[in-house]
Amino acid sequence: MNSERPLNTTSTGKGNNSPWVVYENTKGDDNGKHIVLIAGDEEYRSEEALPMLGKILAEHHGFRCTVLFSINRDTGTIDPAEQTHIPGLHNVADADLLVLLLRFRELPDSDMKYIADHVDAGKPIIGIRTSTHAFRYERNLNSPYEKYSMDSKVWPGGFGRQILGETWVSHHGHHAHEATRGIPNQDVSDHPILRGVHDVFGPSDVYGISELPDDATVLLWGQVLSGMAPNSAPIQGSKNEPMMPIAWTREINCAGKEKKMRVICSTIGAAIDLQSVDLRRMLVNACYWCLRLENAIPAQSQVDTVGKYEPSFFGFGAFQKGIKPEAHQSE
Numbered sequence: 001m002n003s004e005r006p007l008n009t010t011s012t013g014k015g016n017n018s019p020w021v022v023y024e025n026t027k028g029d030d031n032g033k034h035i036v037l038i039a040g041d042e043e044y045r046s047e048e049a050l051p052m053l054g055k056i057l058a059e060h061h062g063f064r065c066t067v068l069f070s071i072n073r074d075t076g077t078i079d080p081a082e083q084t085h086i087p088g089l090h091n092v093a094d095a096d097l098l099v100l101l102l103r104f105r106e107l108p109d110s111d112m113k114y115i116a117d118h119v120d121a122g123k124p125i126i127g128i129r130t131s132t133h134a135f136r137y138e139r140n141l142n143s144p145y146e147k148y149s150m151d152s153k154v155w156p157g158g159f160g161r162q163i164l165g166e167t168w169v170s171h172h173g174h175h176a177h178e179a180t181r182g183i184p185n186q187d188v189s190d191h192p193i194l195r196g197v198h199d200v201f202g203p204s205d206v207y208g209i210s211e212l213p214d215d216a217t218v219l220l221w222g223q224v225l226s227g228m229a230p231n232s233a234p235i236q237g238s239k240n241e242p243m244m245p246i247a248w249t250r251e252i253n254c255a256g257k258e259k260k261m262r263v264i265c266s267t268i269g270a271a272i273d274l275q276s277v278d279l280r281r282m283l284v285n286a287c288y289w290c291l292r293l294e295n296a297i298p299a300q301s302q303v304d305t306v307g308k309y310e311p312s313f314f315g316f317g318a319f320q321k322g323i324k325p326e327a328h329q330s331e
Helices: 046-061 089-094 109-120 129-133 158-164 277-290 325-329
Strands: 020-024 034-040 064-069 097-102 125-128 180-184 200-202 217-224 244-252 261-266
Touching: 020 046, 020 325, 034 046, 034 089, 046 064, 046 097, 046 277, 064 089, 064 325, 089 109, 097 129, 097 277, 125 129, 125 158, 125 277, 129 158, 129 261, 158 261, 180 244, 180 277, 200 277, 261 277
Parallel strands: 034 064, 034 097, 097 125, 125 261
Antiparallel strands: 020 064, 180 200, 180 217, 217 244, 244 261
16 A cells, blocks of 8 residues: 655754754755645644655655654653644744644744744645644633634634634544545546546545635545445435535635635545545645646656555554654654
8 A cells, every 4th residue: 555665855854853854855856845744633643644745745746844743842752732832833934835734732922923924924835634623722812823723703713714714613424433535526627636636535534514615626525434444335315415525725815915825625634544645646736736836746646655654543642652753754
């Protein structure tokens, strides 16, 4: 299922004790674009998924990729339950694209400002899975960034609804019992993000969606399956009639900006889901589209994993303990 290629990227975080990693293409094919990927969720193993995706984007596509993690202040190890500490957010200042897999983060104002500045500048963002509810402010309700909270009264639905297009609603499929088949939207079958994307499967369930904004373009519909295997039959009845969107794009008008802000949300994207070759391909293509490089997307983007990829199954408290970011330099 996963192609094991020798690790051909280099990490240039600040030494072996750096709390973040940087992957750069070693073949001289750097395209000059910087992608910052931020991992911080308790359940879906973003700390495993995003380093893998960063390596693919660097090695095969020439992007410089910085991967940030939620870090335990006492041990320096990756700790998804640490909701207030993601070192290295200053790297966002020169990011061309943010890729987020976050849940309920409440960052210090000095750190959150980097993300808010990226949004305010109209720079592109990809939000994966729980990023629909990436932020929740409970400790500092006077923060100027409280509006990013999914509970915000200033921005109803917070960052999820206002930027990505939807906040947390529900588990539509039966969590951990009914997997997901991604069905490409035939109405936009020629969309560059769907180039080479045909067979998407993930063990995570379909999220419920209440209503997407008018400017959203659905790329994938989520077919709820009767079991957890790729060959499980679709559920019959109302769960799939109609199907929920699980990946969509937006182009948002930003005041004073010449170009619209490009945004993509994918509610499928747990680490275990990214064993799906075509899901990885969709996310790689999405990076090109967000950066207005869609003309460079080939008929079938190269998405072989770089090094081993043996993702953990999702679950609260199920992350691998004692891992420092430097471990992702040598996998």
